[in-house]
Amino acid sequence: MSPQVELEDQSPAAFCAWLGDVGIRRFYLVWDDETGGVRASHPALEPLACLLRDDRRDFDRHEGVFVQVAPDIGVLQAAFVHRTCRGQGAGGVRFWRYDTVEGFLRDGLRLARGMTHKNALAGIWWGGGKGVMAQGTGRAGDPSSRRRIYEEYGELITSLQGCYVTAEDVGTSVTDMAAVFSRTRFTTCIPPGLGGSGNPSVPTARGVVRGMEAALAHLGRGTLAGKTVAVQGLGHVGEPLLGFLRDKKVTRVIGSDIDPSRGPALAALFPGLDLEVRIVERGDNSILAQPADIVAPCATGGVLNPRTIPAIQAPIVCGAANNQLEDPERDDALLQEHGILYLPDFLVNRMGIVNCADEQYGYVDPDPRIESHLGDAWDNSIYNLSLQVLAESRSTGATPARVALDLAERRSLDLHPVWGHRGAQIIRSLVGGGWDKA
Numbered sequence: 404m405s406p407q408v409e410l411e412d413q414s415p416a417a418f419c420a421w422l423g424d425v426g427i428r429r430f431y432l433v434w435d436d437e438t439g440g441v442r443a444s445h446p447a448l449e450p451l452a453c454l455l456r457d458d459r460r461d462f463d464r465h466e467g468v469f470v471q472v473a474p475d476i477g478v479l480q481a482a483f484v485h486r487t488c489r490g491q492g493a494g495g496v497r498f499w500r501y502d503t504v505e506g507f508l509r510d511g512l513r514l515a516r517g518m519t520h521k522n523a524l525a526g527i528w529w530g531g532g533k534g535v536m537a538q539g540t541g542r543a544g545d546p547s548s549r550r551r552i553y554e555e556y557g558e559l560i561t562s563l564q565g566c567y568v569t570a571e572d573v574g575t576s577v578t579d580m581a582a583v584f585s586r587t588r589f590t591t592c593i594p595p596g597l598g599g600s601g602n603p604s605v606p607t608a609r610g611v612v613r614g615m616e617a618a619l620a621h622l623g624r625g626t627l628a629g630k631t632v633a634v635q636g637l638g639h640v641g642e643p644l645l646g647f648l649r650d651k652k653v654t655r656v657i658g659s660d661i662d663p664s665r666g667p668a669l670a671a672l673f674p675g676l677d678l679e680v681r682i683v684e685r686g687d688n689s690i691l692a693q694p695a696d697i698v699a700p701c702a703t704g705g706v707l708n709p710r711t712i713p714a715i716q717a718p719i720v721c722g723a724a725n726n727q728l729e730d731p732e733r734d735d736a737l738l739q740e741h742g743i744l745y746l747p748d749f750l751v752n753r754m755g756i757v758n759c760a761d762e763q764y765g766y767v768d769p770d771p772r773i774e775s776h777l778g779d780a781w782d783n784s785i786y787n788l789s790l791q792v793l794a795e796s797r798s799t800g801a802t803p804a805r806v807a808l809d810l811a812e813r814r815s816l817d818l819h820p821v822w823g824h825r826g827a828q829i830i831r832s833l834v835g836g837g838w839d840k841a
């Protein structure tokens with residue numbers, strides 16, 4: 404097997420062992436403007452630089468990817484910094500299981516690029532970044548080692564001198580974020596007891612409702628009152644979503660979850676709502692085919708694909724889950740072919756990161772900043788921006804996701820009004836200062 408195949412196809416655990424054998428504890432892969440290529444900190448990692456360079460979808464000139472095998476627990480940890488024109492790369496840290504090094508890298512690239520677009524559309528002066536840690540590597544297991552994993556992650560973030568600001572994401576809790584915070588100031592989503600904003604899921608659910616309302620208004624279908632909504636995933640976002648839908652006088656909600664504890668107990672929390680909860684097997688996407696006015700994917704990504712889209716009966720898909728399209732180009736086009744209006748996740752699920760971004764500026768209750776994103780007065784609110792995107796989509800024939808992506812791309816290149824492209828400067832200083840050897 405060639406060295407290139409070996410590296411990207413290795414399991415993260417085997418890769419960590421190999422890094423140990425060749426004496427690499429930290430490495431980077433950075434975009435080199437001069438050569439227009441990807442520079443690896445170590446010649447042995449050139450195959451991974453090639454993998455990124457040849458990627459046509461998610462790499463998209465990532466400014467820097469910084470990876471370490473955590474010195475104490477040995478977990479494979481990385482920070483992906485996509486674009487920092489608008490400010491520090493910002494996005495949550497995901498602790499997830501990956502089969503291969505390629506899967507690990509691709510997930511980080513895709514998620515960090517998505518954060519660039521989400522932050523730019525939300526009007527936040529942040530760029531895009533993401534943290535990824537590989538389950539099944541290192542000595543993870545008991546609660547004390549879990550805390551240490553996140554402390555070591557915080558140490559990695561501190562070493563990056565502020566080009567990336569982390570937050571909570573799938574597989575990570577607010578408690579974990581407290582451990583990160585004990586080692587770095589470059590984090591958000593920490594517990595309220597430590598001055599953070601805590602779990603952002605409630606405003607996220609409110610934002611998704613605003614997206615739904617814009618889609619209905621655009622199609623001339625009135626308000627949410629009297630409608631049927633199918634919700635996949637009744638977790639942190641899905642649960643409060645039920646309450647907001649009830650408040651909007653939705654007639655019926657069909658929800659699905661893979662966790663049996665989300666069943667009858669949940670129905671009892673929302674008296675007055677005609678709620679049917681279906682407990683399904685992992686990978687069961689039948690809820691998407693439910694006759695409804697709106698389908699809201701609020702569980703995992705990749706659920707909109709050629710296997711599910713032809714069965715969707717609802718005219719609108721609008722939910723919180725990140726990266727709902729399995730293949731962004733193919734599945735976006737397929738939804739349009741089937742006459743389904745899809746409001747992209749990065750347009751409507753912004754409130755989580757908005758909550759985090761505002762953390763550093765203190766709190767007001769109720770917060771006019773938060774309300775401006777959720778109201779009708781600001782032209783960049785979720786509702787108004789969704790209407791604007793949908794109107795442009797109608798007039799140009801481009802899908803809403805394409806219109807939103809093009810707008811996000813343009814905005815993501817705007818330079819921070821005070822700090823300019825400082826993230827790129829920081830990355831150059833990390834590389835010049837031998838970050839990989841520290």
Ligand code: NAI
Nearest residue numbers: 603604607636638639640659660661701702723724725755
């Ligand atoms: P969560 O993990 O609390 O809830 C997800 C729920 O989906 C869980 O109850 C899980 O059992 C269920 N689930 C998983 N697979 C399923 C399937 N095939 N069918 C039905 N249910 C399934 O996650 P959370 O925080 O509610 O987030 C949901 C989605 O929204 C995720 O994709 C997340 O990345 C995204 N998101 C969340 C934000 C937030 O503020 N929490 C912000 C932006 C995006």
